[in-house]
Amino acid sequence: MAHALEAIGRAAFTPDRREFSTRGRAVIAANPELxxxxxxxxxxxxxxxxxxLRRRGVPDLTSYVATELGALAWKIAYERSCDTAVDTGDGTGDGTGDGDEFGDIARRALAEVRAAGAPVLSAGKAPLPR
Structure with missing residues (x-):
């Protein structure tokens, strides 16, 4: 998934398109149809x-989970790439680093999604809600 996010970032979300993406995001947010x-x-x-993923032989459930986690990482990375200063909780206040490429931002977002999901998905660590 990380390779796919980086490849898409290199092709579609170049640093010179960041301003355009930021404006587009604002237009979409203001328009229900968009x-x-x-x-x-x-x-x-x-x-x-x-x-x-399924065509590559990945089991159905694994394909679905990987896609959902990848989509979440994508959303986080896209939002951060459009923002110039994002609080990542590390005290720096900067989630993108001015000039960071989308692939770098996406890789960090995917690592954060994995880390956030690990305690929740660990077998036997916490009972499931009923």
């Missing part, structure tokens, strides 16, 4: 990623 369209695009992309 928000709906953006959500549908995300669903189609997720379905394509899941299908691609």
């Amino acid at each position: 928000r709906e369209r953006e959500a549908l695009k995300g669903l189609r992309l997720s379905a394509s990623m899941t299908d691609a």
Whole structure:
């Protein structure tokens, strides 16, 4: 998943497009129809990623989980790449580092998603809610 996020970042989310992405994000946020369209695009992309993983022999459930976690990392990375200063909780107040490439931001976001999910998904660590 990390390689896919980096490849997409190199192709579509170059540093020189950051300002355009930031403005586009603001336009989408202000328009309900565009928000709906953006959500549908995300669903189609997720379905394509899941299908691609399945075609590579990844089991169905693993494909679905990897896609969902990848999509979450993508969303976090995209938001951070559009913001110039994002609080990552490490005291620096800077989640992107001015000039960081999307792939770097996405790799950090994916690592954070994995770390956040690990305690929740660890078998026997916490009972499941009923």
